[in-house]
Amino acid sequence: MSVSCIARNELRTPSRNMRLDRAIRTVLLSALLMAPALMVPALAAGADETKPPLRLCADPTNLPFSSDDPAKPGLYLEIGHAVAQKLGRTVSTNWYKSYFGKRTVRETLLSKQCDAMVGLPLIDDFMGPAVIFSKPIAHEGYALVGGKDRKLAGIDDLKGLRVAVQYQSTPQNLLALRDDIQKVTVLSPEEGMAALDQGKVDIAFIWAPVAGWLNKTSSGDKYQIVSTEGDGLLWATAIGFAKASGALRDEVDAVLPSLAPEISALFAKYGVPDGAPVKFGQATQATASSTGAAEPATVGQAASTEKPVQTAAIAADTKGDATAGREVFNGTCAHCHGPDAVQAERKIDLRLLKKRYADDMEQTFWKTVHDGRPAKGMPAWKDVFSDDELRNVYAYLQSVQDTGGSD
Ligand code: HEC
Known part of the structure; x- marks a missing residue:
């Protein structure tokens, strides 16, 4: 067992997350937020005097999610503001400092101290049916964090490396099975x-929101942050309401789609990943079962260095690099178009581009991606990505086109 433990005092003093060894607790903690709209007149513009403020519970010291510093209110707080503004309401904040998820929800939301909580985990057994949820707003969980030149596409990329894992976290359990990966236990994402x-570890496999926030605010954005997926590694989050607030929940659901670009931008602002994950849990199984022959396509693409799973025909007339394109796609586009372009809503299902546009597919892609369709909620990307990067995205999208029934 190559588990070493970094002495706490060698490191920066861990802050509030230190005691939160478990993901759900952390998430809940983080989730208890919301905001002082009244302090920010711009945000209150358009509020209808006759409607009561939307009451949000928030932890005053839990960045990147919430804080009582008006200069950086936090991701969830700002999402709460954006929602309230769409509903024509101001926001009032009930500050609540808590370390215990379910108890906090009981003492705030379910005790009618607030109307909504942003960022509750949308998982089966989370306080239902007392708590009801909006549509998902994001995915949160654990991520691999490492230098931008590292390949971090699956568990095998960690072979031989020193990997920081949080004490009693899912990543720690997952990597416990691997003798070829050196674990270094830490007490918090910080x-x-x-x-x-x-330089004490090569990779950190830690809670993604805090990793992203610190990468942005104190590490000069020098790391890549790759979300992972699997049991206990990634879950959807949503806005939670008390059961009796079904009407408010429906109102919020009705405005959420139009807020997608804004929410996406807020995630970027706080450095919090909301993109698609590496299929990490599955990759583990594939690795364990010695032959990779039957791996699902996504795992094959993620875990193998040799050949991406796509047909030679598509690869041949592709100029871009589909693997690099997938990364951009999953990092940015997936928030709306689904991880690996898997999206049930047909209108934004990009696997249907070929069927929909046939020979005009490429032209439609460039026009839409360069200029966006702002009125429809599709942002313009020409100032965000180079044409080379977008060409890679196009190559990636070509590799996932639904060809059944047409060509
Ligand atoms: C904030 C949400 C959002 C993000 C992020 C986003 N899109 Fe879109 N995209 C949309 C919506 C909504 C539409 C549908 C617009 C419409 O109804 O015409 C769309 C449409 C498209 C279309 C045209 C689909 C068609 O069938 O006509 C393409 C291509 C596309 N997006 C590519 C991308 C790429 C590539 C990225 C990442 C660089 C991206 N989108 C990121 C929301 C988004």
């Missing part, structure tokens, strides 16, 4: 990032 900065 410690994991510090270990990375100090």
Whole structure:
């Protein structure tokens, strides 16, 4: 067992997350937020005096999710503001400092201290049916954090490396099975990032929102952050309401789609990943079962260095690099178009481009992606990505086209 433990005092003093060894707790903690709209007149513009403020519960010291510093209110707080503004309401904040998820929800939301909580985990057994949920707003969980030149596409990329894992976290359990990966136990995501900065580990496999926030605010954005997926590694989050607030929940659901670009931008602002994951849990199984022959396509693409799963015909007339394109896609486009372009809503299902546009597919792609369709909620990307990057995205999208029934 190559588990070493970084002494706490060698590292930056861990802050509030230190005691939160478990993902759900952390998420809940983070989730208890919301905002002082009244302090920010711009946000209150358009509010209807006759409607009561939307009451949000928030932890005053939990960035990137919420804080009582009006200069950086936090991701969930700002989402709460955006929702309230769409509903023509102001926001009032009930500050609540808590370390215990379910108890906090009981003492705030379910005790009618607030109307909504942004960022509750949309998981089967989370306080239902007392708590009801909006549509998902994002996915949160654990991520691999490492230098931008590293390949971080699956568990095998961690072979031989020193990997920081949080004490009693899903990543720690997952990697416990691997003798070829050196685990370094840390007590918080902050410690994991510090270990990375100090060169004590090669990779940190830690809670993604805090990793993203620290990468942005104190590490000069020098790391890549790759979300992972699997049991206990990634879950959807939503806005939670008390059961009796069904009407408010429906109102919020009705405005959420139009807020998608804004919410996406807020995730970017706070450095919090909301993109698609590496299929990490599955990759583990594929690895364990010795032959990779039957791996699902996504795992094959993620885990193998050799050949992406796509047909030679498509690859041949593709100029871009589909693997690089997939990364951009999953990092940015997936928030709306679905991880790996898997999207049930047909209108934004990009696997249907070929069927929909046939020979005009490429032209439609460039026009839409360059200029966006702002009125429809599709942002313009020409100032965000180079044409080379977008060509890679196009190559990737070509590799996932639904060809059944047409060509
Ligand atoms: C904030 C949400 C959002 C993000 C992020 C986003 N899109 Fe879109 N996209 C949309 C919506 C909504 C539409 C549908 C517009 C419409 O109804 O015409 C769309 C349409 C498209 C279309 C045209 C689909 C068609 O069938 O006509 C393409 C191509 C596309 N997006 C590519 C991308 C790419 C590539 C990225 C990432 C660089 C991206 N989108 C990121 C929301 C988004």
